[in-house]
Amino acid sequence: MRIGESLSHWLTPEWESWFLDFAQKEKLLREDEDFRNDRFLRRSVIPHIRNLSELFNRKAEASPSDGYWSSSSNSPNLWLSYFLSFQLFNMTRVASIWEELHRLGYDREKRPIRRILELGAGLSAGASGILLGERHGPNGLDGSVRIATIEAQRSVSRLGQKWLESFGPWLGAPDLAIDAFVRRLTPQELLPPKAPKFDVILSSYFMNESLESPQVWARAIHGLIEHHLEEEGLFILCEPALQEQSRKVLEVRQELLKLWDKKPLAKILTPCLGHQACGALAKEGDWCHEETSWWRPQWLKLMDQELKLDHRTLPFSYLVLAKSQRSLGAILPKVGSQVPYRLVSPPHKVGRGCEFYVCCHLGKSKTRSKVKLDVERGDVLLDLSIEQKSDRWQILN
Numbered sequence: 001m002r003i004g005e006s007l008s009h010w011l012t013p014e015w016e017s018w019f020l021d022f023a024q025k026e027k028l029l030r031e032d033e034d035f036r037n038d039r040f041l042r043r044s045v046i047p048h049i050r051n052l053s054e055l056f057n058r059k060a061e062a063s064p065s066d067g068y069w070s071s072s073s074n075s076p077n078l079w080l081s082y083f084l085s086f087q088l089f090n091m092t093r094v095a096s097i098w099e100e101l102h103r104l105g106y107d108r109e110k111r112p113i114r115r116i117l118e119l120g121a122g123l124s125a126g127a128s129g130i131l132l133g134e135r136h137g138p139n140g141l142d143g144s145v146r147i148a149t150i151e152a153q154r155s156v157s158r159l160g161q162k163w164l165e166s167f168g169p170w171l172g173a174p175d176l177a178i179d180a181f182v183r184r185l186t187p188q189e190l191l192p193p194k195a196p197k198f199d200v201i202l203s204s205y206f207m208n209e210s211l212e213s214p215q216v217w218a219r220a221i222h223g224l225i226e227h228h229l230e231e232e233g234l235f236i237l238c239e240p241a242l243q244e245q246s247r248k249v250l251e252v253r254q255e256l257l258k259l260w261d262k263k264p265l266a267k268i269l270t271p272c273l274g275h276q277a278c279g280a281l282a283k284e285g286d287w288c289h290e291e292t293s294w295w296r297p298q299w300l301k302l303m304d305q306e307l308k309l310d311h312r313t314l315p316f317s318y319l320v321l322a323k324s325q326r327s328l329g330a331i332l333p334k335v336g337s338q339v340p341y342r343l344v345s346p347p348h349k350v351g352r353g354c355e356f357y358v359c360c361h362l363g364k365s366k367t368r369s370k371v372k373l374d375v376e377r378g379d380v381l382l383d384l385s386i387e388q389k390s391d392r393w394q395i396l397n
């Protein structure tokens, strides 16, 4: 997914100074420590990130009830390590999703966004991602915003609240009020009936921590949208790009479409730009994911090097729904009445032209252009003229 220059470079030296100050105030660092110091990173941060990565990649065995937050005898170092890695990655992912809506002209008919809810909030990366995204691609956040977070672990929830209370003003974000709720959510009851309505509900890297089926999650999301999302509100789901977790997102989407057979409760905005049958699910073992390229400061590059990871790009899966009866073209005017085609792979050179996979109202297919196109994964091409060949589609215009 293309993101703007300013969002891709958001980790500035000014952010580093703010974070140093925040981390020292919250006693995640001593006065004489600096997270950018190689020795400090190697000793106090990298081992925690290695452990967390292993736990996140072994989901089925290590559910959050195993308490990965408290698995360390040194929680401040663990929290610091999450802030310096997964927090920044997930925020940037959510900010990219937010900025894409802006790029597609997202129009809420001038209804300001005043209330945001993050489920399974951890240290509030998802909500922070919206604030960050709004800074670089505004979608109508009000001057005064109330953010609710729900998180199972009390100490994490409290620290996430402090992060938001400090990061928001640093970003120049509007007047913020934060309600940090400590609760163990189940898809059977995500919110109590008396809970209020929100303009945006989001879940970032949370659904994958649950072993419940896509059917159960689809019903849960349907219920949330029906009872707790304002008209024209957004529901945002951001999940890992791995095959299993990504297919779960696609299956949730498919189950929602089944529930909405007669009358859709919401519109599927991105990435699909429509309610067509999923092109990736059509094939066993296939899946769909996005990738954001961004700029990493030196200390993040060092962490990647040591951990043998590569965060030059941030892969993820996502789904954005709008509770609206308006047409997709009215909600996303840059698409308007044109037919959208989404690149779901990077392009490869073929002769003088290029080839890539495209997903659209017709399904998913290998697609070839006779001329070289300046395109990348995630780009939306409009009103293509396509000829269907036996093994691929050919772009004619």
Ligand SMILES: C[S@@+](CC[C@H](N)C(=O)[O-])C[C@H]1O[C@@H](n2cnc3c(N)ncnc32)[C@H](O)[C@@H]1O
Binding pocket: 064, 069, 086, 087, 090, 091, 119, 120, 121, 122, 123, 124, 125, 126, 150, 151, 152, 153, 156, 183, 184, 185, 186, 203, 204, 205, 206, 209
């Ligand atoms: C991987 S973290 C993601 C945190 C944050 N949303 C992000 O994007 O970085 C998942 C969080 O969900 C919390 N969590 C897991 N299961 C939960 C449940 N049933 N109810 C509430 N929180 C839960 C975990 O404690 C953890 O903080």
